[in-house]
Amino acid sequence: MFNREAHPDLLVGTSVADDAAVYRINAETAVVATLDFFSPIVDDPYAYGAIAAANAMSDVFAMGGEVALALNVAAFPEDLDASVIGEILRGGAEKVAEAGGVIAGGHTVWDQEPKYGLSVTGIAHPDRLMVKSGLQPGDLLYVTKPLGVGCLVSAMRNGHAEDAWIEGAIDSMLQLNRHPSHLALAAGVRAATDVTGFGLLGHLWEMAERSAVAVTVDLSTLPALPGAREASRMGFHTGGEGRNRAWVEPNMSLPVDVDEDALALGFDPQTSGGLLLAIAEGRAPELEAAFANDGLPLWRIGRVEAGAPTVTLLQG
Numbered sequence: 001m002f003n004r005e006a007h008p009d010l011l012v013g014t015s016v017a018d019d020a021a022v023y024r025i026n027a028e029t030a031v032v033a034t035l036d037f038f039s040p041i042v043d044d045p046y047a048y049g050a051i052a053a054a055n056a057m058s059d060v061f062a063m064g065g066e067v068a069l070a071l072n073v074a075a076f077p078e079d080l081d082a083s084v085i086g087e088i089l090r091g092g093a094e095k096v097a098e099a100g101g102v103i104a105g106g107h108t109v110w111d112q113e114p115k116y117g118l119s120v121t122g123i124a125h126p127d128r129l130m131v132k133s134g135l136q137p138g139d140l141l142y143v144t145k146p147l148g149v150g151c152l153v154s155a156m157r158n159g160h161a162e163d164a165w166i167e168g169a170i171d172s173m174l175q176l177n178r179h180p181s182h183l184a185l186a187a188g189v190r191a192a193t194d195v196t197g198f199g200l201l202g203h204l205w206e207m208a209e210r211s212a213v214a215v216t217v218d219l220s221t222l223p224a225l226p227g228a229r230e231a232s233r234m235g236f237h238t239g240g241e242g243r244n245r246a247w248v249e250p251n252m253s254l255p256v257d258v259d260e261d262a263l264a265l266g267f268d269p270q271t272s273g274g275l276l277l278a279i280a281e282g283r284a285p286e287l288e289a290a291f292a293n294d295g296l297p298l299w300r301i302g303r304v305e306a307g308a309p310t311v312t313l314l315q316g
Helices: 044-063 082-098 149-157 163-174 178-187 198-209 230-232 239-250 259-267 281-293
Strands: 010-012 021-024 030-039 067-078 102-110 116-126 139-143 191-194 215-217 276-279 301-306 311-314
Touching: 010 178, 021 082, 030 044, 030 067, 044 067, 044 082, 044 116, 044 139, 044 163, 044 178, 044 191, 067 082, 082 102, 082 116, 102 215, 139 281, 149 163, 149 239, 163 230, 178 281, 191 198, 198 239, 198 259, 198 276, 198 301, 198 311, 230 259, 239 259, 276 281, 281 301
Parallel strands: 067 102, 215 311
Antiparallel strands: 010 021, 021 030, 030 116, 067 116, 139 276, 139 301, 191 276, 215 301
């Protein structure tokens, strides 16, 4: 029977379901390929295009790669104003340029609901990849962006989000994970992923299961976007949050009287979220110093332990 994963140069494919596919060209170069698109998450068309582009490129950065080129993937209603379409595409193109890449074409179809994203091609060294399955006992866990995009967008759509909350969420989503990826690689990080639809705890469970280790997270250390905890307390959540919790909960240990808003933050689906990094404890000070020196946020949230794959949550 044909084995679609049998090619010796396919370093990462569907069998391991990492952030992107990786194909080795030679001893020094590997292609990192990914694709992502979604319907509008904000009202401003330029910001929507830029956020969608940042989100799609994040998979390349999570693997330790650099973006080379991207293709637009779009669906628009036939009656959508051409100026709106132009702003979406401009937002995407300028964000790709910020990442050091270029839009090289794409494909568009008609659809009742707008959708936009990118097919991204990146370059990495085949021996310097960051992967989901690289957790080791003793590693410390870090995240590079605050959480809460899902509940903030839910609050916005229901007319209960302050303008400052949405501005903070948009600013966070627009931040590229490119330089955090550079610093992580330089410090010796070999296990990473970006935090997106499965939420922080969902993506951490993916890493724990594929690495055959246990992880512990202190809920009190999870960083929140301005207004995220308030939106959660007002009851603004998403279906994705509930699905993420139902998926991880059979393999999760909870503290007594858990802070439900903190827990919701851990399962909240993110768009263009930060990187989730694991690094050997001995090299953690180097990682922390690098982020501090470059003025980038970094939060230590837990650690990796030997044992059957589980997610143990602490509370302070």
